[in-house]
Amino acid sequence: MGLAARRGMKISGRDKIFLGIVYLFLGIFVISILYPLIYVVSCSFSSPEALMQGRVVLLPVNPGLQGYKTVFQNAKIWLGYKNTIIYTAVGTLIGTMLTITAAYVLSRREFPARNFVTLIFTITMFFGGGTIPTYLWIKNLHMLNTIWAIVLPGAVSAWLVFVGKTFIRSSIPEELFEATCLDGGSYIQFFTKVILPLAKPILAVVALNYAIGLWNSYYSALIYMSDAGKYPLQIILRDILIQNQVDLTKAATLDINSQQHKQYLSELLKYSLIIVSSAPMLAVYPFIQKYFIKGVMIGAVKG
Template structure:
């Protein structure tokens, strides 16, 4: 224990104040969206609701979950995310481990080819033609195979292996008669929990939020992911509000339709983001350690 000087105390006060300000900026949008999703839309649009809920209502969530396609979208998105993440790790980890070894032949040439993909790609139309020629249109593979592994992920994982798996450990295992497969599965993988968690989280978030590939490659509505379903709910609600203005004998007027659409908009944000917000705290400690070691040190 030591006594803090006046300058140290002033620094701590400024530091904690700045971090508190950043924390408030981060949490305010989350709290606002959550409160807006269960508040009276009139209070939200008029500015009376700025943080905590006003005139709580769950009509937006009721409207969203009344649509049976929501549950189909959840099922599909979870399946695509889990399958795509597993496929991502199965390709990424062996590739990064091989490139981290000094004895790999033509390692520099392979790295240059990987780096080339960070600068150039085939574009939308050539990619669509490739997916079509491979017979992957309207299949799960059209969602999980494109962009299954990126150059950035390979380079970060490679740096992690170089820094955290000592050559002496590998050489000792080979002297004891361990094969390359034994070294990889029994030694490398158990030591790689941080980078596995980071890469899995990054790729899973991308798959969870992905809708463009599904919009391009899928035509069967039973295969639509959650993001496409939520997009259609918003579009249908807006169309319903427009048509209600001129409909004779319509039970709900345009104002009520607009209120419901506003509630649904915020409810959709919560429904799509909540699973990731729940998962992230459990991976946060691995996330920080993996990013710092894998991307800073080399």
């Protein structure tokens, strides 16, 4: 809205009611987004007894760190963390390199196979082999129980390739290519010397999209991984949070003598675990969210 129009506008009575409704809706929505998160944080800092008696509603009751102590003593969780960091780092690196390369080639209008490659990529957005054929193929490639089953199959996302292509086309001036040509530069030199340095924002968009997908996914590990030592964090979380497989026998907290307390503690542990596993993402996302927004916006331009 134009600044002049806004300044000249008086807020009428009707508009006040309308704005009131708008803010009410936004308020309710934001509170319902935040409440579950606050609730989990508060539970994680409460005492096991207060939690199990359903006394935690908004703020921690009888605050303590017992849940966190139990989490930090659980070796499985840290192994999962380590595996996830490795899978995410390797997968993001491979995915980003392949995606930006494909995006660059497709951004060149003179590339003869452009339409054919675009079609081949687009089809993958709507159709796939399905669970079993893919599983058998991965098995055939001897990738079961290796990091490759997790990082390779999703390494080229057609959507991100198209987002990258649109970005390169719209933000890197064609004159730069002509200048490179005049200097006797080749396509590969243009890619490494000009595109890559100038495409940093889109590299961030692509890399972060792959990273969050890999960090949060459990599906491929569920299907392809059977060796517990290679489980990523999300599988460990599923075992403990959803399937209640928690082993407290090794917990060094020696005062666990009653069965009941043990059970209470295993419930409390879940809240602390939710925080320990989600806090890194939630702490970082306000600073990187612009790259996700950018991805959606560039993707929308393409339609």
